[in-house]
Amino acid sequence: MSGPTKSVRFREAIRMGMVEEMERDDRVYIVGEEVGHYQGAYKVTEGMLEKFGPKRVIDAPITESGFTGISIGAAMVGLRPIVEYMTWNFSAVAFDQILNNAAKMRQMSGGQLHVPIVFRAPNASAKQVGSQHSHAMEHFYAHVPGLKVVAPATCADAKGLMKTAIRDDDPVLYMESETLYNLKGDVPEDPEFTVPFGKASVARQGGDVTIVSWSRMVHVSLQAAEELAKEGLDVEVIDLRSLRPLDEEALVANVSKTHRAVVAYEGWPYGGVGAEVVDRIQRLAFDELDAPIERVTTLDYPMPYNAKLEQHVIPSAERVIEAVKRVAYRSA
Amino acid sequence: MSSMSAPKPAATEAPAADALDGSNGASHVGPASRVESLAVGPAVARHPGDTKAADVVKCLRDDSTLDPRTDPGLSSAEVIALYEAMLRTRVLDDRLVALQRQGRIGFHIGSLGEEASIIGSAFALRPQDWLFPCYREFGGALWRGMPLQRYVDNMFGNANDPAKGRQMPDHYCFRQAKVTSISSPIGTQITQAVGFAWAAKLKKDDLAAIVYFGEGATSSNEFHNGLNFAGVFKTPTIFFCRNNGWAISVPTERQTASRTFAEKAVAYGMPGVRVDGNDIFAVIKVTRDAVERAARGEGSTLIEAMTYRLSGHSTSDDPKAYRPDGTVDPWRAQDPMARLRRYLHKHHGWTDARDKELEASLDADLREAIKAAEATAGPSLESMFEDVFAEVPWHLAEQRDELVRGPRAKGHP
Ligand SMILES: Cc1ncc(C[n+]2csc(CCOP(=O)(O)OP(=O)(O)O)c2C)c(N)n1
Ligand SMILES: [Mg+2]
Numbered sequence: 046m047s048g049p050t051k052s053v054r055f056r057e058a059i060r061m062g063m064v065e066e067m068e069r070d071d072r073v074y075i076v077g078e079e080v081g082h083y084q085g086a087y088k089v090t091e092g093m094l095e096k097f098g099p100k101r102v103i104d105a106p107i108t109e110s111g112f113t114g115i116s117i118g119a120a121m122v123g124l125r126p127i128v129e130y131m132t133w134n135f136s137a138v139a140f141d142q143i144l145n146n147a148a149k150m151r152q153m154s155g156g157q158l159h160v161p162i163v164f165r166a167p168n169a170s171a172k173q174v175g176s177q178h179s180h181a182m183e184h185f186y187a188h189v190p191g192l193k194v195v196a197p198a199t200c201a202d203a204k205g206l207m208k209t210a211i212r213d214d215d216p217v218l219y220m221e222s223e224t225l226y227n228l229k230g231d232v233p234e235d236p237e238f239t240v241p242f243g244k245a246s247v248a249r250q251g252g253d254v255t256i257v258s259w260s261r262m263v264h265v266s267l268q269a270a271e272e273l274a275k276e277g278l279d280v281e282v283i284d285l286r287s288l289r290p291l292d293e294e295a296l297v298a299n300v301s302k303t304h305r306a307v308v309a310y311e312g313w314p315y316g317g318v319g320a321e322v323v324d325r326i327q328r329l330a331f332d333e334l335d336a337p338i339e340r341v342t343t344l345d346y347p348m349p350y351n352a353k354l355e356q357h358v359i360p361s362a363e364r365v366i367e368a369v370k371r372v373a374y375r376s377a
Numbered sequence: 378m379s380s381m382s383a384p385k386p387a388a389t390e391a392p393a394a395d396a397l398d399g400s401n402g403a404s405h406v407g408p409a410s411r412v413e414s415l416a417v418g419p420a421v422a423r424h425p426g427d428t429k430a431a432d433v434v435k436c437l438r439d440d441s442t443l444d445p446r447t448d449p450g451l452s453s454a455e456v457i458a459l460y461e462a463m464l465r466t467r468v469l470d471d472r473l474v475a476l477q478r479q480g481r482i483g484f485h486i487g488s489l490g491e492e493a494s495i496i497g498s499a500f501a502l503r504p505q506d507w508l509f510p511c512y513r514e515f516g517g518a519l520w521r522g523m524p525l526q527r528y529v530d531n532m533f534g535n536a537n538d539p540a541k542g543r544q545m546p547d548h549y550c551f552r553q554a555k556v557t558s559i560s561s562p563i564g565t566q567i568t569q570a571v572g573f574a575w576a577a578k579l580k581k582d583d584l585a586a587i588v589y590f591g592e593g594a595t596s597s598n599e600f601h602n603g604l605n606f607a608g609v610f611k612t613p614t615i616f617f618c619r620n621n622g623w624a625i626s627v628p629t630e631r632q633t634a635s636r637t638f639a640e641k642a643v644a645y646g647m648p649g650v651r652v653d654g655n656d657i658f659a660v661i662k663v664t665r666d667a668v669e670r671a672a673r674g675e676g677s678t679l680i681e682a683m684t685y686r687l688s689g690h691s692t693s694d695d696p697k698a699y700r701p702d703g704t705v706d707p708w709r710a711q712d713p714m715a716r717l718r719r720y721l722h723k724h725h726g727w728t729d730a731r732d733k734e735l736e737a738s739l740d741a742d743l744r745e746a747i748k749a750a751e752a753t754a755g756p757s758l759e760s761m762f763e764d765v766f767a768e769v770p771w772h773l774a775e776q777r778d779e780l781v782r783g784p785r786a787k788g789h790p
Pocket of ligand 1: 078107109131135138513561562563590591592593594595619621623624625686690
């Protein structure tokens with residue numbers, strides 16, 4: 046990145062993206078539970094009510110399907126809503142609105158109507174919040190044609206992807222992570238800085254094995270890569286950033302270099318974005334592969350509350366390391 | 378620079394932010410000017426004087442006498458048992474918040490100020506009735522027979538936790554006491570309770586189901602779905618709405634534009650009643666009436682218990698950020714515990730000494746339970762793989778074995 050930067054936390058980077066776009070375009074508003082007076086359940090919207098007033102920072106009654114449907118309607122008439130869920134888990138009660146209306150309105154109306162809307166919330170595991178609060182929801186949504194799904198891992202991407210999401214004319218689902226909110230990083234101050242969808246980035250360069258990851262798991266993968274470096278394995282870490290559209294080119298190019306890949310992410314192993322990544326690589330770069338691709342996922346089990354048990358269910362650096370060694374045919 | 382979409386000039390073709398004026402996107406509130414004032418100042422909370430309205434069922438008067446028209450006719454032993462249950466609840470709240478602050482448990486969501494609503498309504502049930510909790514009803518679950526030790530085990534998520542360490546603290550489930558599982562997504566227990574009661578009616582089981590939820594949950598789909606179905610099918614359900622003034626930081630008047638929550642029942646063809654939720658006698662009276670209606674085959678009732686959340690929403694919340702502490706004082710003066718204690722002093726020879734003694738003994742019970750829970754190991758790794766399906770399928774067995782033994786030497790899972 047070029048130009049002046051500012052060191053901020055992840056939650057501020059998301060906020061910067063929203064605030065800049067709200068200043069730029071007065072069709073943008075944010076609605077959700079606790080976004081106003083409370084300053085956001087995780088303080089992402091801190092100061093926004095004061096800045097933009099209650100017409101554009103709206104505390105909603107407790108009905109996700111309600112304020113999702115209402116915002117889809119508002120988007121159809123030309124506003125550009127940002128819908129915050131307290132967590133992505135609670136979007137489940139609004140799933141029908143997202144699946145059947147946001148995603149399909151353009152197609153169903155023969156292109157007469159469209160829904161420029163951003164849905165955003167913390168996603169996947171937090172610490173000890175049990176099975177109903179720990180879902181990795183990107184897998185459900187990335188399945189749906191008509192939806193775009195992004196999941197930043199760095200502060201700069203958090204800001205840049207948010208701005209692209211707000212400017213996009215289709216529904217975008219923006220996945221945050223409670224465990225990343227305090228992460229610090231430099232973000233460009235340029236109000237025209239955006240991050241394109243469908244472009245992965247290289248979080249770490251290496252020649253032996255590629256780890257494909259996104260969101261919080263990029264950091265876990267980087268940790269694993271540092272450990273593996275000590276054992277002489279040079280690992281490349283790809284941060285997908287955008288899960289749909291997916292950067293096929295980057296996947297093929299990387300695997301053509303390392304010939305081995307591990308996909309590390311939160312979410313259950315049955316289907317999902319990780320399985321999609323594996324499909325693309327094996328189909329498009331079959332001849333480049335020297336080993337079967339492995340996935341490191343959440344165990345195929347609803348998240349337990351107990352901290353010790355939870356540790357085993359969430360994908361860890363240890364499990365990533367084991368998988369990398371397996372695809373490199375190194376014994377543990 | 379994004380290649381996906383060229384930036385559009387702001388607000389040329391669009392209705393712009395003016396379209397957000399007044400009711401659009403904020404139809405639950407009054408005129409825009411009022412919204413404005415709510416946004417700058419602290420959110421306005423309900424006034425305790427609201428419970429003085431004529432339609433609100435009351436029993437315990439300020440002079441500690443009971444209104445004979447609504448007196449549920451409790452024995453002295455019953456009143457003292459209720460007081461003990463309320464005090465236990467309060468002692469639990471106090472100690473569990475402290476444990477959370479010390480980092481010994483992860484979370485607590487309490488019932489400070491709502492004890493009369495919760496214990497009174499649980500008391501009014503018959504043994505065969507079922508309780509569908511929201512999340513603040515541990516006092517009711519204990520009253521129904523969930524052992525204190527099991528509740529505290531759930532707070533620690535240990536091997537003796539009836540939910541086997543899988544659920545967050547205060548997400549208990551105790552079938553033996555006819556208490557179902559907490560379900561975190563707001564409102565979702567409401568339709569479950571309706572279905573439960575409806576099926577029981579079809580089976581000719583003589584039981585009713587009471588379902589608890591906050592006033593915030595009346596905005597959820599399931600509230601409307603549940604009441605509508607219950608109205609049409611005359612299910613034996615008691616909808617117990619704890620109107621405690623707040624849904625986290627959102628005050629009642631920004632949740633609904635209805636004058637009361639009880640009046641929502643009218644639209645679904647069932648009676649709705651408001652009760653002073655800090656008056657345990659009145660709560661027992663209206664809940665009993667609702668159980669009796671259900672038992673007579675007349676269907677459901679919506680009860681709005683007018684009470685107040687004296688604490689933060691949960692241990693994750695600091696209410697001072699949106700609710701100046703002073704605004705809580707009028708509600709502290711309506712503390713259901715203090716009101717019942719005054720009544721006990723006047724009519725049952727209760728003394729401060731007995732009060733202290735009772736609190737000390739409840740505290741001792743609790744300390745022991747905490748000690749035992751903390752000393753209990755977590756659930757085994759193997760136990761995690763049970764209860765996903767009726768039988769452990771092969772792939773879960775494989776995951777289990779791998780976790781216990783370590784990964785297979787060759788191949789990939
Ligand atoms: C579907 C869903 N959305 C959001 C939440 C987060 N949440 C937990 S409690 C709560 C407020 C509930 O208020 P109310 O219904 O009045 O109950 P109270 O906490 O006051 O007892 C919210 C928004 C949730 N649990 N489920
Ligand atoms: Mg409430």
